[in-house]
Amino acid sequence: MNLVSADQNVLNGLHITFIGAGSIAEALIKGLSETGMSKTAYLHVTNRSNHERLNDLKATYPIIAHSDLRDAVLQADILILCVKPKDVHSVLPLVARHARADALYLSVVAGCSIESMRQMITSVRTDSGDPHIVRTMPNTSCAVRESATAYTMSKSCTTRDQSRVEAILHAVGRTYELTEDLLNAVTGLAGSGPAYVYYFVEALTRAGVDVGLDEATAYALVLQTLYGAAHMLRASNETPATLRKRVTSPGGTTFAGIATLKQHGFETAVRQAVIRATQRAEELGALLDEEVQV
Ligand SMILES: NC(=O)c1ccc[n+]([C@@H]2O[C@H](COP(=O)([O-])OP(=O)(O)OC[C@H]3O[C@@H](n4cnc5c(N)ncnc54)[C@H](OP(=O)(O)O)[C@@H]3O)[C@@H](O)[C@H]2O)c1
Known part of the structure; x- marks a missing residue:
């Protein structure tokens, strides 16, 4: 177990896009907004069809809301996947099709393995090599910056990816790097x-x-x-x-x-x-x- 600390400057100038605008996305957006991160990085959000929800988020937080998924994804350095497990299969290939080849994927989806995500991404992209994926399990206490969050990185991730992920997750609570086989247990314990x-x-x-x-x-x-x-x-x-x-x-x-x-x-x-x-x-x-x- 590794309790990490983080330097938030590594996110300066980056575009960070939330795919999904539900409870956990809002908890993360709220927590990150309260750190002042939105003054140095660009936060974006999109969802499937609930425009009212996007308008509410835009009115409440310093975030750019997109009703078109493609617009939200195109320039993102980091894509934070916040959809229900049942929707990953349809949304991730769509995201990957429009994403930058070097985008970092950060998923909070319960139970969805790095290998599943890798296959969904590479099924539509052959130009991005082995995608950089981080599977994480935060909880809704992100909203008050007190989440207990665990994460695992794909082998393809670099130290730069790790410092970016730590900067995001550390901003919303305490963060532990664990092996992927333990993430379902973290879900049952700290996610719920x-x-x-x-x-x-x-x-x-x-x-x-x-x-x-x-x-x-x-x-x-x-x-x-x-x-x-x-x-x-x-x-x-x-x-x-x-x-x-x-x-x-x-x-x-x-x-x-x-x-x-x-x-x-x-x-x-x-x-x-x-x-x-x-x-x-x-x-x-x-x-x-x-x-x-x-
Ligand atoms: N809630 C928690 O405490 C918690 C904690 C840790 C992890 N998680 C994980 O976080 C994930 C999301 O949970 P949640 O509670 O935030 O769910 P939620 O409130 O139901 O939100 C799901 C979001 O996904 C969007 N979505 C669905 N299909 C989409 C698509 N094709 N393109 C773009 N957006 C799409 C929905 O948009 P529309 O509303 O427009 O359909 C909605 O904004 C789950 O996988 C869960 O395992 C949740």
Whole structure:
């Protein structure tokens, strides 16, 4: 595992194009805009058909919106693929047909392997050699520049590609370079992770209401508890287990609460959720591979 730091100057003057304008694209665009990157690089976005969405993004962020995919792709140095796995097969060859031969492809698509992408690109381009592809898995906390992001580079990538990718990903959170075989696991854990936490917060808030608090107060208490605990975990050198045990005196209230979580299979449920989400990323990847016949 490699926690990288990055020099954002390597993106100066570059054209960075988002293919897809959904949740993860917006999270990345928001995070990058907040770094001030848009003053030194050119951000572009395109989607399939939702013009209203493009107008909203253009009105909110310093970004150039294109309703025509070709216009968005032509001059891009870096193409960030932000479409659903089911759409990659139709959109990537289209993108590759119009892209510069030396463009760097950065994909956030769950389960889509570098080999699948390489085949989709080379099926329409023979002039660009082995395309430079980076497969990455950020999460939506990019929007507040706190994503936990992992990435893998194709063998064809250069150190210049890596410094550019690190500059983009580091701007929106913490970044880890991992081998590709681990990216589905990252998807199940950290890609889907914010939703697990939101779900936990929903449940904890309802529990607060169950024990007599009004919903707004319960939510405010849960939020600050979550924030404080996350801050404590990062600030302290202790493991989560040590921190938990320190506040769990036998016979006390936390002890009773944790025992009830255990009794109801809390840990098993969480572990099964991550395993199933990881499997789902594998299934989606296998479907894509089948389509491309990797
Ligand atoms: N959301 C997350 O938390 C998260 C985290 C990590 C990774 N990811 C990955 O990010 C990818 C996108 O997820 P999302 O949640 O952002 O999806 P989303 O909100 O559904 O957005 C998908 C986008 O793709 C566009 N699109 C579809 N076909 C296209 C085409 N032929 N040409 C151009 N644009 C096209 C759609 O445009 P229209 O609206 O015009 O159809 C839409 O803007 C997925 O592969 C997912 O695995 C998501």
